[in-house]
Amino acid sequence: MRKRLYRVLVALIGALMVLMVGSTVAAQATETPPPDATAIQVTLQDEANKDAQGNPKPIEGVTLVVTKDGDKVGEGVTDAKGVAIIEVEELGKHVVSLDEKSLPSGTVLDENTKNEATVQVRFQGPNNRAIFPIGVTAGEQSSFGKDLAQNLRAGIVFALVLCLAALGFSLIFGTTGLSNFAHGELLTFGALMAWTFDQLFKTGGLATVSVILAGIIAVVLGGVGGYVQDKVLWGPLRRRGTGLIAMMIVSIGLSIFLRYLYQYFYSSSTRSVSQYSGQQREEHWYYLGLAFADREAITVLISIVTITVVCLWLAKSRMGKAMRAVSDNPALAASSGLRVDGVITNAWVIGAALTALSGVLYALTLQVNVFMGMRILLVIFAAVTLGGLGTIWGSLVGSLVIGLVYELGPLFGVPTSIKEVGPLLIMIVILLVRPQGILGRKERLG
Amino acid sequence: MDILDILRAALQQALGPQAIVFVLAAIGLNIHFGYTGLLNFGQAGFVAAGAYGMAVTVVTFDAPFWIGVLMAIVAPLVLAVILGVPTLRLRADYLAIVTIAAAEVLRFVFGAVETKDTFGGSNGLNGYAKPFQEANPFSSGLDLGIVSFGRNDLWSLTVGWALVALCCLLVWALMRSPWGRVLRSIREDEDAVRSLGKNVFAYKMQALALGGVIGGLGGLFLALKQASVVPSDYSTLMTFYAFAALLLGGAGRVMGPVIGAFVFWFLIAGLGSFFSQSAGDGGWIPEVIMTDTQASLIRYIMLGLAIMLLMIFRPQGIIGDRREIAIDGR
Numbered sequence: 001m002r003k004r005l006y007r008v009l010v011a012l013i014g015a016l017m018v019l020m021v022g023s024t025v026a027a028q029a030t031e032t033p034p035p036d037a038t039a040i041q042v043t044l045q046d047e048a049n050k051d052a053q054g055n056p057k058p059i060e061g062v063t064l065v066v067t068k069d070g071d072k073v074g075e076g077v078t079d080a081k082g083v084a085i086i087e088v089e090e091l092g093k094h095v096v097s098l099d100e101k102s103l104p105s106g107t108v109l110d111e112n113t114k115n116e117a118t119v120q121v122r123f124q125g126p127n128n129r130a131i132f133p134i135g136v137t138a139g140e141q142s143s144f145g146k147d148l149a150q151n152l153r154a155g156i157v158f159a160l161v162l163c164l165a166a167l168g169f170s171l172i173f174g175t176t177g178l179s180n181f182a183h184g185e186l187l188t189f190g191a192l193m194a195w196t197f198d199q200l201f202k203t204g205g206l207a208t209v210s211v212i213l214a215g216i217i218a219v220v221l222g223g224v225g226g227y228v229q230d231k232v233l234w235g236p237l238r239r240r241g242t243g244l245i246a247m248m249i250v251s252i253g254l255s256i257f258l259r260y261l262y263q264y265f266y267s268s269s270t271r272s273v274s275q276y277s278g279q280q281r282e283e284h285w286y287y288l289g290l291a292f293a294d295r296e297a298i299t300v301l302i303s304i305v306t307i308t309v310v311c312l313w314l315a316k317s318r319m320g321k322a323m324r325a326v327s328d329n330p331a332l333a334a335s336s337g338l339r340v341d342g343v344i345t346n347a348w349v350i351g352a353a354l355t356a357l358s359g360v361l362y363a364l365t366l367q368v369n370v371f372m373g374m375r376i377l378l379v380i381f382a383a384v385t386l387g388g389l390g391t392i393w394g395s396l397v398g399s400l401v402i403g404l405v406y407e408l409g410p411l412f413g414v415p416t417s418i419k420e421v422g423p424l425l426i427m428i429v430i431l432l433v434r435p436q437g438i439l440g441r442k443e444r445l446g
Numbered sequence: 447m448d449i450l451d452i453l454r455a456a457l458q459q460a461l462g463p464q465a466i467v468f469v470l471a472a473i474g475l476n477i478h479f480g481y482t483g484l485l486n487f488g489q490a491g492f493v494a495a496g497a498y499g500m501a502v503t504v505v506t507f508d509a510p511f512w513i514g515v516l517m518a519i520v521a522p523l524v525l526a527v528i529l530g531v532p533t534l535r536l537r538a539d540y541l542a543i544v545t546i547a548a549a550e551v552l553r554f555v556f557g558a559v560e561t562k563d564t565f566g567g568s569n570g571l572n573g574y575a576k577p578f579q580e581a582n583p584f585s586s587g588l589d590l591g592i593v594s595f596g597r598n599d600l601w602s603l604t605v606g607w608a609l610v611a612l613c614c615l616l617v618w619a620l621m622r623s624p625w626g627r628v629l630r631s632i633r634e635d636e637d638a639v640r641s642l643g644k645n646v647f648a649y650k651m652q653a654l655a656l657g658g659v660i661g662g663l664g665g666l667f668l669a670l671k672q673a674s675v676v677p678s679d680y681s682t683l684m685t686f687y688a689f690a691a692l693l694l695g696g697a698g699r700v701m702g703p704v705i706g707a708f709v710f711w712f713l714i715a716g717l718g719s720f721f722s723q724s725a726g727d728g729g730w731i732p733e734v735i736m737t738d739t740q741a742s743l744i745r746y747i748m749l750g751l752a753i754m755l756l757m758i759f760r761p762q763g764i765i766g767d768r769r770e771i772a773i774d775g776r
Binding site: 248252253255257260378418424425435 | 485531532533535539542544548550551554555557558683743749751758761
C-alpha cells in the first residue's frame with residue numbers, strides 16, 4: 001500500500017515537472033523583485049495609447065513626490081516600465097503628487113484625475129499602490145464587461161488554488177474528523193519553502209528552472225511536514241483518546257505557534273519568487289475569450305492536472321478506496337481489517353503536500369507573506385462547508401463557487417478591501433438553510 | 447538585565463487595564479465554553495460589538511454618553527441573537543467556524559474604507575470618552591513601590607476590577623441556580639437534557655447572549671480606557687488570548703478566568719520584557735539569533751505553545767476539575 005502512495009506522489013511530481021518545463025521556454029523573468037522595505041509603488045500607464053497586444057503604454061521619466069502630513073518624505077522617477085518604487089519609513093496616509101511638467105509632451109492627466117493621489121500605506125513591503133489613470137475617459141474605465149473578464153480570470157485562478165487546499169483539508173478532515181485550524185499554515189509553509197529554495201537556485205546554473213525546482217521541493221517538504229505532524233502530534237493524541245474538540249483547540253495553538261515562528265524567521269515583509277511574476281498577458285495563452293498571463297496559465301494547468309489525478313486516485317486505487325472507507329466509518333473500516341492509522345498517516349502526507357502545492361501556486365499569483373495562510377483559512381473553511389464538510393467532490397464544487405464569488409463579489413457591491421466577507425456570508429447562509437452543504441449527506445449536525 | 451524591572455513590567459501588565467479586558471472576555475467565554483460547552487471562537491466579535499456600540503452611538507450619531515453605554519450592552523445582545531439562530535443547532539466544530547468567521551466579518555466591515563463614515567475605517571473612532579475621564583474622582587496616581595499607576599489608569603482600574611467583581615458575582619449566583627445547572631447538564635449531555643423536556647436551544651441562546659454581553663462589557667471598558675476604538679485590536683488573537691487565559695485558569699470555575707488572565711498576562715509580559723531586554727542593543731543574545739522585532743514575537747509564539755500544551759497536558763487548568771472539562775465533539 002505504501003508503495004502505491006509513493007507511486008502516486010512520483011506521478012504527481014512528474015506531471016508537475018513536465019508541465020512546468022514545457023512552459024518555461026515561453027516564460028522569462030519579467031520584473032525585478034521589489035525591495036523588502038516598505039514602499040509605495042506607482043505605475044504610470046497611458047491608457048489612451050495602447051500597443052498591439054492591448055497593453056497600455058508605460059510612461060517613463062515622470063517625477064513623483066511623496067508627502068506625509070505636509071512634509072516631504074520621498075521622491076521617485078518612473079522607469080522604462082512606468083513604475084516608480086518610493087520607499088517610505090512609516091505606515092499611514094501618504095499623498096503622492098505628480099509633477100505635471102515632467103510628463104512627456106502630448107500626455108495629459110485625465111480630467112477626472114487630480115495630480116495627487118492619497119495612498120493608505122497599510123502593508124510592510126512594496127505593495128502599496130497609487131494609481132493615476134492617464135488619458136482614460138470615464139466611460140472606458142468602468143466598463144462592466146472588461147471588469148467581468150478580468151475578475152473572472154482572477155476568480156478561476158483563485159478557485160483552482162483554493163481547490164487544492166480544500167482538497168487537502170477534506171482528506172484530513174474526512175479521515176480524522178479534525179477541523180484543522182492550522183491548515184492555513186501548511187499553505188504558508190509551501191509558499192515559504194518555494195521562496196527559500198528559489199533564493200538558493202536563482203543565481204546558480206539552475207536559474208532557468210529555479211521556481212520549478214523550488215516548487216517541487218516545497219511540495220515534497222510539505223508532505224514530509226504532514227508526516228512529521230501526524231507522527232509527533234496528532235497520532236499520539238489520537239492514541240490517547242483526546243476528543244475532537246480538544247484537538248481542534250490544539251490546532252488553534254499550533255496555528256498561532258507556527259505563524260509567529262514563520263514570522264520570527266522570515267519577518268513580515270512581502271516577497272515574490274524570481275520567475276513567473278510577470279503581468280503581461282501573452283497571446284498564446286488565449287482560452288475561452290480570456291487572455292492568461294504565463295503564471296496564471298501554469299497555475300490553472302497544474303491545478304487541473306493535480307486535481308484530476310487525485311480524484312482518479314481516490315476513486316480507483318486501493319489506498320484511495322481505503323481512505324474513503326475510513327472517512328465513511330472508521331470503526332467498520334478497522335474491523336474489516338484496514339490499518340486505519342496507516343491510512344490516516346497517508347491522508348496527512350497527501351493532504352499536506354496538496355496544500356503545500358496550493359501555497360506554491362498562490363505564491364505565484366500573490367506574493368509570499370507569512371500571514372497569507374491565515375488570511376485564506378476562513379475562505380477554505382467556507383469552501384469546504386459550502387460543498388459539505390469532509391466530502392471530496394463537495395470540496396471541489398464548493399471551492400469553485402467560493403473562488404469565483406471571492407473575485408466577482410467586488411463587481412456586485414462587495415467592497416474590494418474586504419472581499420473575504422462575501423464567502424464568509426455565504427457560508428453562514430448555507431449553514432442556515434442546508435448545514436450539510438451542497439453535496440453532503442444529511443446527518444444530524446446538532 | 448534587571449530582574450526587578452522584569453517583575454515590575456509583568457506585574458504592571460497583569461494588574462493593569464489591558465488584563466481586565468481579557469478577564470472580561472474570558473468570563474464571557476467561560477459561560478459559553480466552560481459552563482455550556484459552546485465553542486465560541488468569535489469572542490473578539492462580541493468585544494468589538496461592545497466597543498463599537500459605544501463609539502458609533504456617541505461619535506457618529508451624536509447621542510449622549512449614557513445611551514452609548516446602553517448600546518454597548520445591546521449590540522452584543524443583538525449579535526448573539528443573529529449569530530445564535532443559525533448556528534446553535536449545529537455541531538461544535540461548525541459553531542466554532544461560524545463564530546470565528548462572523549467575528550472576522552465584523553472586523554473587516556469596521557475597518558473597511560467604504561464604511562469609513564460610520565466606523566472610522568482603519569483609524570477607528572475617538573472623542574467619546576470625555577464624560578468617563580471627567581468622572582475620575584482621583585486627584586493623583588498611586589505608587590505602591592514596585593508598581594505604580596497614573597491618575598487615569600487608577601480610575602480605569604477601579605472601574606474595571608469592579609466590573610470584573612460584579613461579573614464574577616453574577617456568574618457565581620447564576621451557576622448555582624437551577625438555570626446554571628441546566629447549562630452544565632447541556633454541556634455534559636444535550637440529548638439527556640432535551641429528553642427531560644428542557645428547551646436546549648433557548649438555554650444555549652441565553653448563555654450565548656449573557657457571555658456575549660460580558661465580552662461586550664470588556665469592549666466597552668477597552669474603548670473607555672484607551673479613548674479610541676481601532677479595528678485591528680479585535681483580531682482573532684484577542685479571542686485566543688482570552689481562550690488561553692481561560693484554559694490556564696480553569697474552565698467551568700468562577701475564578702478560573704480571573705486567575706488565568708492574571709497568571710497568563712504576568713507570564714507573557716514578563717517573558718516579553720525579559721526578551722526585549724536581552725535582545726537588541728546591550729542584550730546578551732546576539733543580533734543574529736534575535737533582534738528587537740523578533741523579541742516582540744516571542745509572546746505570540748508562547749501563546750500558541752501555551753494553548754497547545756495546556757490542552758494536551760492539563761485541560762482543566764490551575765483550579766479546574768478534570769471530570770468537568772471532558773469535552774467531546776457530539
